[in-house]
Amino acid sequence: MMGKKKRMMKITILCENTVGKLIGFGEHGFSAFIETEGGNFLFDTGSGHSVVANSLTLNKDLRSLKKIFLSHGHYDHSGGLPEVLKIKGQVDVHVHPHVFLDRIAVQKENGEEKKRYVGIPYKRGYLETLGANFILNHTFFEIEKGVYLTGEVPRKTSFEKPDQRLFAEMDGKMSQDIFLDDQSLILDTKKGLVLILGCAHSGMINILHHVIHKTGKDKFHAILGGTHLDFLTQEQLEESIKALKSMKIEKIGVSHCTGMRAAFRLHQEFGDRFFYGSVGNVLEIER
Numbered sequence: 195m196m197g198k199k200k201r202m203m204k205i206t207i208l209c210e211n212t213v214g215k216l217i218g219f220g221e222h223g224f225s226a227f228i229e230t231e232g233g234n235f236l237f238d239t240g241s242g243h244s245v246v247a248n249s250l251t252l253n254k255d256l257r258s259l260k261k262i263f264l265s266h267g268h269y270d271h272s273g274g275l276p277e278v279l280k281i282k283g284q285v286d287v288h289v290h291p292h293v294f295l296d297r298i299a300v301q302k303e304n305g306e307e308k309k310r311y312v313g314i315p316y317k318r319g320y321l322e323t324l325g326a327n328f329i330l331n332h333t334f335f336e337i338e339k340g341v342y343l344t345g346e347v348p349r350k351t352s353f354e355k356p357d358q359r360l361f362a363e364m365d366g367k368m369s370q371d372i373f374l375d376d377q378s379l380i381l382d383t384k385k386g387l388v389l390i391l392g393c394a395h396s397g398m399i400n401i402l403h404h405v406i407h408k409t410g411k412d413k414f415h416a417i418l419g420g421t422h423l424d425f426l427t428q429e430q431l432e433e434s435i436k437a438l439k440s441m442k443i444e445k446i447g448v449s450h451c452t453g454m455r456a457a458f459r460l461h462q463e464f465g466d467r468f469f470y471g472s473v474g475n476v477l478e479i480e481r
């Protein structure tokens with residue numbers, strides 16, 4: 195007699211800075227394509243150069259998407275949205291309202307201060323004409339059974355500090371970006387929670403604590419996505435690694451703003467439980 199068919203879930207890195215397989219394009223950005231029995235989802239859209247090309251190459255049908263989630267408003271996570279909408283048409287897009295803020299990054303180049311626009315590159319109205327049906331959430335939110343968005347993440351750790359280079363326009367003035375819109379996706383599986391981060395601007399450890407608090411579960415099967423560890427001081431990085439090691443994390447597959455310095459440190463600490471989430475990388479889990 196045939197055994198009962200297992201309910202599987204598959205997560206494919208669609209956009210990322212590096213290409214791990216022989217196929218696909220790399221770009222500064224992040225996007226993950228999630229296949230479940232309850233439907234397919236897209237978490238972030240990259241910056242717009244690779245999402246469609248990689249979806250075709252990796253055989254992920256953007257027309258099949260049930261919902262889209264944006265982790266925050268930075269261009270490297272939201273810039274691919276029009277390209278996806280042109281293929282998909284009408285679809286729910288879950289975001290925090292601050293996703294639409296104007297944002298800049300101030301960086302020193304050859305001793306000179308340079309400002310760069312890094313916010314969402316398209317207006318809400320334009321995205322709506324392409325089919326986006328924005329659904330706004332501030333707080334932890336169950337989208338459907340076993341699929342959650344974190345909502346705003348309380349800042350609790352002392353060592354995770356805001357990135358000093360990043361600003362957002364609020365109440366008519368540019369000030370330090372506090373990223374209330376930074377949210378992550380949680381998938382509850384038989385093996386534990388799978389957490390997908392966008393850029394982890396709230397602080398990776400703050401996010402993990404928030405997820406544990408909200409779900410009442412502390413076993414992580416996998417943590418994927420951008421960790422922002424690349425932009426922390428060495429001390430902050432070591433504090434973050436210490437905290438990660440004290441938690442129940444089976445696999446850690448980082449991408450994007452993790453950077454090589456932090457990725458190598460994580461590999462040293464987590465050994466075979468570590469992997470780098472490049473374009474085309476797949477995680478398959480029983481649900």
Ligand SMILES: [Fe+2]
Nearest residue numbers: 270393420451
């Ligand atoms: Fe990013």
Ligand SMILES: [Fe+2]
Nearest residue numbers: 266268393395
């Ligand atoms: Fe970001």
